[in-house]
Amino acid sequence: MISSNSRALRRCQLTTAILSTLLISGMAFAQDNTSNSGAQQGQEENKDESGNLDRIVVTGSRIKRSEVEGPSPVTVISTEQLQREGFVTVADTLRTITQNAGSSQNELNSAGGFTPNGSPINLRGLGEGRTLLLINGRRAADYPFPYNGQSNFQNFGNIPTAAVERIEILSGGASAIYGSDAVAGVVNVVLKKNYEGDIFTLRAGTSTTGGGDYTDLQWVGGKTGDNWSLTYALEYFYDEPVYAYQRDFMDSRDDNPLPPAVVGNQPASGLLILRSGVPVGSQNRITPPAGTCDRFGGEYVDWTYRAVYPATHPLAGQSYVTGSTCGYFKDVGYQTINNGNKDLSGYLYGNWQFDNGMELWSSLMAYHSKSELSGGLEFFGGPHTDGVGTRTAAFFATNPTINGNVTVQRIFTPQEVGGVEATNQKFTEKSWDFAIGLRGNFGEKFDWDLTLGRAEYSASRTRPRLDGSEVTNFFLGPNLGTAAAPRYLINLDRWYRPITPEEYRAMSSILKYEADSYVTQGNFVVSGDLFELPAGPLGIAGVIEYTKQGYELKSPAGILPTNRTVYNLTGTNGGGDRDRYAIGAEVSIPIFSMLKANLAGRFDKYNDITNVDDAKTWAAGLEFRPIESLLLRANYSTSFKAPDMHYVYNEGSGGFSTALDTFRCLSTGGTPGTASCAGATYSYSMFATSKGEPTLEEETGKSLTYGLVWDITDNLSVQADYYVVKLEGAVANLSSTFILDAEAGCRTGLTRTRQPYPFAAGSAFCQEVISRVTREPAAGEPTDRVTGIRSGPVNQSQRRVDGIDASIRYRMDTDRFGDFAFSLEWSHVLGYELQTFATDPIDRNWRDDPGNFDFRSRMRGSVGWQKGDWAANVFMTRYGSLPNWQETARVAPYFLWNANVSKKITDKASVSFFVNNIFNNFHPDDSGFNTYPFFWRGYSPIGRTVSAQFSYKFN
Known part of the structure; x- marks a missing residue:
């Protein structure tokens, strides 16, 4: 498979062009000569005077070993590799790793959500929060705001790049070593220590398409003595926000590549008063006074709207005019697609060697960030009518010129709110991670290590938002009817004129959210050789751990589900803690000279309000070396994840x-998905609430990997591993669609396809699901209207994913042309099975399901060159195909290329030039993607960036 993909790359014209450019002009950064040695695996190669490799700790085991490869595959990215591939932050690098196949919220699509400033990863597509983040082997504090308002996760965006030595990625379950959350994998960020000298680095760049200026300033240094060392790093990072209006392919609703049939692309209604109950074929939009649209500074356009006669009408398929009003094409462009940041971070590490062989060490990492972003413009879509802030879509307008039932919509322009920047949300984040430890040895065979640590993460968020009562009163005045039958006199003078920023501020407020999380931990590890066996020493390790985690989330009172005074916005509060005690052991058994077995077991005890009292996990691995250069390996492990604390302690959220x-x-005799159930009568806005569930059980997982590592020559190595991960009991919130489908099935006895529903109306399942839907009578509508849905987290059934990871590395050293280094990494999902509930059939073809937008394959590779004072590198990442938006075919794979060139200008100074996304690719073509932003969120709309870097060594 590797050779096949290599041939495909050689045939690619882009590859040929870039490699030619590389050889001719020497573009890119220096290739680190250690990338294919043991240091390639991210380990410290401490050698004694005889040149023998000292024993080291490899991620995925606490037993020190002389071999850098073990029974489980570990991918390592050094800080030199991060830079030569063109990246500035740890999060940017991790987004390109081939195992990161799952789709996550990002800065493009989450600006209006709960965690728009967090950077999660989604290994194997198993979900955010199922990958454990470690800092120097210690658990990091959770991001304070829950992902999508539901679950906890760890942020990969607050780690200072200047402090990073390497990043180690272990894919697969590792709970037998690290405990909860290590289901899809572990990312261990190893920070610098024992550094000698000082280096200053300044990098600045911008996007060639508009916006995105950035600056990264780093100072890394250290001093060492006979028995001490001190390492320090300081970094300042700035980048400006990028707005959608700065990209011409997503700055307007008219960019839709698949306009609606017959009527074409039409703008959103900026100023809408729409009569309800008007017969099909007649005009229902009330036309504003002449010149109204021109009063809004060129934001609105005069537009005559059209609709299409339904299939049941004699004129089916033909269009008719519904009226004229002010349309808004540009409103979508006023949201950010890249956050603006001002980050300051620092790191300090020191150690002291005592005469008796013991070592005292301590480290501190701190981070302070100010960020801003925008979720776009606000709108008014109907009165805020009752005590819990429900927005009513339809009401009776008592104006003499209207005198009837209407729905309304008014989208505020940037000028009305005080400029685009006035829509921005602002984040302030602070985190620190402190650890202190003492290590030594006893009995000449055993090492011991005592570590104590504390990490905290605090975040605050502010955002402007309309007050429901104030905005309703401003445009509509008091309710002249009842809550069930509201009547208002629309203030048409205010409706049809621009409001002033002062008026906007008078009917809005700045909401403030605050959140904190922490983790306190301590562990004691003993490792060494117990005794000698005929084939070698029996290695053991034991660990005792204590961890206390907690969080607190405080949202503005006006957005809570029980007090929705803020217009069209809800939120959540929550807080709690969890104690965990653990004991674990590992053993490495040399069975004979070529075969070694590795066993691990761990017991975790929990103290919180859930029923998850304890968890037992284990792992077993084999290493077979028939020849010195070839390793055949296999590993089986169990894993678990305790329920996320916000799934447990959520005091109530809604949306x-x-x-x-x-x-x-x-x-009414219809079938979902057909014209018989189309339109606002059947699909409408509903409010769903969710609350923490202490009865949740832990998720459990099983992982299997087996493969090989072969150093074919000193300069050529290959690696290939098959993996399978199975997850049972995954926790997720019930969706509104699932609840409504189940309620309908229990009440009608029919599924969505009008087949017999598997549960009886009187069953416990049906009684529960029907109780989750609240309905109230609605005049003139065929059934009672849904006014509330009670969601909540539940343990689901199972997921199973399997695939292949492979890589090849080659070095070629020449006297005349310089030294070259080639690498290619590839991950491919072979199968993905999904079963949401035990009553559901297993979808054994979820990998190829047209609704699954996880990448089936990922690839990354680089070509590096170095000669004398010059160095160059070209980096490629490939995203596999995805279903098209219409779910009728698949869109083409997507390539991004980075290149850079470096020149050492003195013994101490060097300069580098970077071009990321050389060909300014934004996303693959999908002519049927008719939902904004008209391409899948997994692709970046930033485009090409260029930058220059200057580095200076002081000694």
Whole structure:
């Protein structure tokens, strides 16, 4: 498989062009000569005077060993590799690793969400929060704001690049070593120590498409003595926000590549008063006074809207005019697609060697960030009518010129709120991680290590938002009817004129969220050789751990589900803690000279309000070396994840979403997904609430990997591993769609396809699911209207994913042309099975399901060159194909290319030039992607960036 993909790359014209450019002009950064040695695996190669390799700790085991490869595959990215591939931050690098196949929220699509400033990863597509982040082998504090308002995760964006020595990625379950959360894998960020000298680095760049200026300033240094060392790092990073209006392919609703049939692309209604109950074929939009749209500074356009006669009408398929009003094409462009940041971070590490062989060490990492981003413009879509802040879509307008039922929409322009920047949300984040330890040895065979640590992460968020009562009163005045039948006199003078920024501020407020998390931990590790066996020493390691984790989330009172005074926005509060005690052991058994077995077991005891009292995990691995250069390996492990604390301690959250009223559709003889259930009568905005569930059980996993590592020659090595991960009991919130489908099935006895529903109406399942839907009578509608959905987290059934990871590395040293280094890494998902609930059939083809937007394959590779004072590198990352948005085919794979060139200008100074995304690619073409931003969120809209770097060594 490796050779096949290599041939495909050689045939690619882009590859040929870039390699030619590389050889001719010497573009890119220096290739580190250690990338294919033991240091390639990210380990410290401490050698004694005889040149023998000292024993080291490899991620995935606490037993020190002389071999850098073990029974489980570990991918390592050094800080030199991070830089030569063109990246500035740890998070940017991790987004390109081939195991990161799952889709996550990012700065493109989460600006209006709960965690728009966090940077999660999603290994194997098993979900955020199922990859454990370690800092120097210690658990990092959770990001304070829960992912999507639901679950905890760890942020990979607050780690200072200047302090990083290497990043180690272990894919697969590792709970037998590290405990909870290590289900999909472990990312261990190893920070610098024992550094000698000082180096200053300044890098600055920008996007060639517009916006995105950035600066990265680093100072890394250290001093060493006979029995001490001190390492320090300081970094300042700045980048400006990028808005969608700075990209011409996503700055307007008219960029939709698949306009609606017959009527074409039409703008959103900026100023809309729409009559309800008007017969099909007649005009229902109330036309504003002449010249109204021109009063809004060129933001609105005069637009005559059209609709299409439904299939049941004699004129089916033909269009008709629904009226004229002010349309808004540009409103989507006022959201950020890249956050603006001002980050200051630092790191300090020191150690002291005592005469008796003991070592005292301590480290401190700190981070302070100010960020800003925008989720776009606010809108007014109907009155805020009752005590818990429900937005009513339809009401009776008593104006003499209207005198009827209407729905309304008014999208505020940037000028009305005080400029685009006035829509920005602002984040302030602070985190620190302190650890102190003492290590030594006893009995000449055993090492011991005592570590104590504390990490804290605090974050605050502010955002402007309309007050429901104030904005309703400003445009509509008091309710002249009742909560069930609201009546308002629309203030047409205010409706049809721009408001002033002062008026906007008078009917809005700045909301402030605060969140904190922490982790306190201590562990004692003993490792060494117990005794000699005929084939070698029996290695053992034992660990005792204590960890206390906690968090607290405080959202503004006005957005809580029980007190929704803020317009069209909800949130959540929560807080709690968890104690964990653990004991674990490992043993490495040399069975004979070529075969070694590795066993590990761990017991975790929990103290919180859940029923997860304890967890037992184990792992077993084999290493077979028939010849010195070839390793055949296999590893099987069990893993678990305790329920995320916010799934347990959530005090209540909520959110609006548009969903299909499945019961209404089925009970009126329709079929979901067809024209019989189309339109606002069947799909409308609903409010769903969720609350923490202490009865949740732990998720459990099983992982299997086997493969080989072969150093074919001193300069050529290959690696290939098969993996399979199975996860059971995954926790997730019930979706509104699932609840509404189940409610309809229990009440009508039919599925969405009008087949018999598997649960009886009186069953416990049906009683529970029906109780989760609240309905109230709605005049003129076919059934009671859904007014509330009670969601919540549940343990689901199972997921299973399997695939292949492979890599090849080659070095070629020449006297005349310089030294070359080649690497290629590839991950491919062979199968993905999904079963949401035990009552559901297993979807054994989820990998190829047209609704699955996880990448089936990922690839990354580089070509490096160095000669004298010049160095160069070209980096490539390939995203595999995805379903098209219409779910009828697949879009093409997607390539990004980075290149850079470096020149050492003196013994102490060097300069580098970087071009990331050389060909200014944004996303593969999908002519059917008719939902904003008109391409999948897994692709970046930033485009090409260029930068220059200057480095100076002081000694």
